[in-house]
Amino acid sequence: MSWKWNTAKGARLMPQIETQIDPEFDQEFEQVLRDFRANAHAWSEAAHSRPRRPVVRSRGLRLAVAWALGCVLAAGGFSGAMYEHHRREAMAALQALRAREAQQQKQAAQERAADEDLLAAVDSDISREVPAAMEPLANLMDEDTGQ
Amino acid sequence: MRDKRASTRVMAAGTAVKPMTAESAEEMAAREFARVVESHRPQIFRFLLASTRDLDLAETLTQECFLKAHRNWGRFRGESSAMTWLMRIAINLQKDHWRNRRMQFWRHTRANAVDLDEASEWLPSGERTAEQQMLARERVQQVWKAMEGLSERQRTVFLLRYIEDQELSEIAGSTGLSEGTVKAHLSRALGKVRAELRGKP
16 A cells, blocks of 8 residues: 555554545545455456457447448438328328318308308299289189198 | 657667667667556556446456557656556546447447446455455445446546555646645545445435
């Protein structure tokens, strides 16, 4: 250890810097840090001396995979956007067609109603303009329809 | 610069009378660099392993660190120790890695990271009883867990101090921070680790 140990009083072994910056630094905490250090050293030595695996993920391969993935994502995004665009266009055309049909139906109904009104008006106009001589006959027709 | 340094050494040793050729200076520098790699590789790897808790990533970053060092070996003026210089490169590589990881979601990520249980497995038993050993392992595991809650700088400073046994001045040299800032980060890191050990994260 290259720490500077405070051994002036001989009772406790604590690094000087730690006691300066951290008043709560005690022997128990120091021991934990020593264990942490020993753990890291032992782990690193074991990892350093382990048999090396062949490096499968080279930088080039990773770059190629990243590019391929990027291209797939871009193509997927583009085709998705195209599909959505076409779908929306078709939906809009269908809606326009339906609106036109509804408009035409409404117009036809209005025309039919206007025709009926006109016919009724003509009918009543004609019935009112019956000559006085024909009135008894008209009365008879009314009675017939009433029955 | 590198040629000049190598040349001076050979002349001082008195082994070469005629002026050095560029080729022999290159060889000399390569040998010198090989010695540096051999002596400092375990420390750099240990620091990166503790920082990332990922064996493959630590190995890759260690290789990148020495590759970068090799490319810039000619510019190393010896103003700091080789270890401080290498550690600075390692810290920067590690920083770059975390920064890039945030941007590139498909990149090799924390999936390979070793879990806390496995990390704390490697603890020399010494003269402890099985119970004491188990307790110590648990404590070490808590320290690893606390590390996850530290900021990047706090973690770096903490590791350099308690795993690499570096003095504050060395840590300041490796991180590019002032000693006062190093002290402040270390103090905060210790506080957080202690809180984790007391069960108050």
